[in-house]
Amino acid sequence: QKEVEQNSGPLSVPEGAIASLNCTYSDRVSQSFFWYRQYSGKSPELIMSIYSNGDKEDGRFTAQLNKASQYVSLLIRDSQPSDSATYLCAVNRETGGFKTIFGAGTRLFVKA
């Protein structure tokens, strides 16, 4: 079992729709969770961070965290073609030995 798992996709959604990206992790003591966007050939760009259970909204993006289910998701509302990229989930543990693990990412295509 991978420590951070994401569906590789591709996930294809029409312009204006909601894109839903999911991530599960195996380390129960993980404490902080991040979503990065990575365009082809570019470096990851931080979109959202979330530290406690529930939802966190920032513009068109909403991150959702459920620590009991070891699950974190990213919703993108009103998807735009410029949102087409690979979305990486990252999980950190700060106590008991620092650890930072990235998932392999989900490729998202937004069709105009």
Next chain:
Amino acid sequence: DAMVIQNPRYQVTQFGKPVTLSCSQTLNHNVMYWYQQKSSQAPKLLFHYYDKDFNNEADTPDNFQSRRPNTSFCFLDIRSPGLGDAAMYLCATSRDKRLAEYNEQFFGPGTRLTVL
């Protein structure tokens, strides 16, 4: 603008010829990270510095070394590059690593390494 800078952006080396990649930051962050990312794969953490404290990942090959001469700069040395070391090398920084709210990582543009 505060940022993370990597040089060079593209590096071509020959099999077995040592190469050094550099990273600098103007964010005044305590932690600097080096990742290796191959096509369609997750970034893989090689090591990180927390201030001057070096932390090596258990599965990082001995062929990879790092130096952090001061807060702003960090170097990745590949002593004898093999064909399997061709990848994108990403440098990232975070303000801290002990507090969840301070460990957001900010990435440089990366260095694409080609090994001939």
